[in-house]
Amino acid sequence: MKLRWSVTVLIVIVMAGAAGQAQAPVTTKVAGAGGGIVITALGHGSIMIESGGKVVLVDPAGMFADLSRAKPADLILVTDIHPDHYDPAAVAKLRKPKAPVVVPPAVAAEKKIPDVIVMQNRMMRTNEEAPAGITVISVPAYNIQRGPAPGQLYHTQGRGQGYVVAFSSLLAAVRTGKASQVYVAGDTECVPAMAQWVKNVDVAIVPMNLPYTMTPAEAAECVKGFRPKIAIPYHYMGQKPEEFAAALKGSGIEVRMLNFYASAGTK
Numbered sequence: 001m002k003l004r005w006s007v008t009v010l011i012v013i014v015m016a017g018a019a020g021q022a023q024a025p026v027t028t029k030v031a032g033a034g035g036g037i038v039i040t041a042l043g044h045g046s047i048m049i050e051s052g053g054k055v056v057l058v059d060p061a062g063m064f065a066d067l068s069r070a071k072p073a074d075l076i077l078v079t080d081i082h083p084d085h086y087d088p089a090a091v092a093k094l095r096k097p098k099a100p101v102v103v104p105p106a107v108a109a110e111k112k113i114p115d116v117i118v119m120q121n122r123m124m125r126t127n128e129e130a131p132a133g134i135t136v137i138s139v140p141a142y143n144i145q146r147g148p149a150p151g152q153l154y155h156t157q158g159r160g161q162g163y164v165v166a167f168s169s170l171l172a173a174v175r176t177g178k179a180s181q182v183y184v185a186g187d188t189e190c191v192p193a194m195a196q197w198v199k200n201v202d203v204a205i206v207p208m209n210l211p212y213t214m215t216p217a218e219a220a221e222c223v224k225g226f227r228p229k230i231a232i233p234y235h236y237m238g239q240k241p242e243e244f245a246a247a248l249k250g251s252g253i254e255v256r257m258l259n260f261y262a263s264a265g266t267k
């Protein structure tokens, strides 16, 4: 009897843990500095950001994401060459006619997405160059220490990039904190360029999965460096994003959990 009770308790605890993850929503609304923002987890590294009637997709990729939730995009941003981020077929399907697609040079070199806007690390497209009227800043994304073998890195410096998406074409509005801003970090460890390029963002969406990016604890320490109002874990396959939330308790940075693995049934 006692043993059976223990087993029952154990099963309830395990199920409650799994349910906690599954019950996280796939979408959340944020009151941004320049107007409301809706963020939707499409899966793993794929995100939809909506504000001011514009739809931005970051890394729409069918590998681990449920793209049936994605709306036709006014702007698509691709962070790197790996197939969980770069999916030319998905881009073709979700791109509104003539919608701009921003890619790093390594993605452009594949020549699989027509009419791309190429941005290298540390660039800004704003004012008359703002794609779809949205200011875009490319923030370096790379590994500092982690790679498949000594002396190698999963993501080499200069190839991939995260993006700050600011919902205004006017740099003056962005600089004076009047535009809603979201930072999607891409596959990266905590790199110094973040402190330089990521400022006053409403939301930061940061990766945490080993061995490719950061641990949840490292990611939490990292966001303390540039202090978004809200931080959302993504790209957390195999990790416990709850540890990220716990590490930021009392920091003044709100953590919102989205279920990035609702369709895959994995974590």
Ligand SMILES: [Zn+2]
Pocket (backbone or CB within 6 Å): 045, 082, 084, 085, 187, 235
């Ligand atoms: Zn990835």
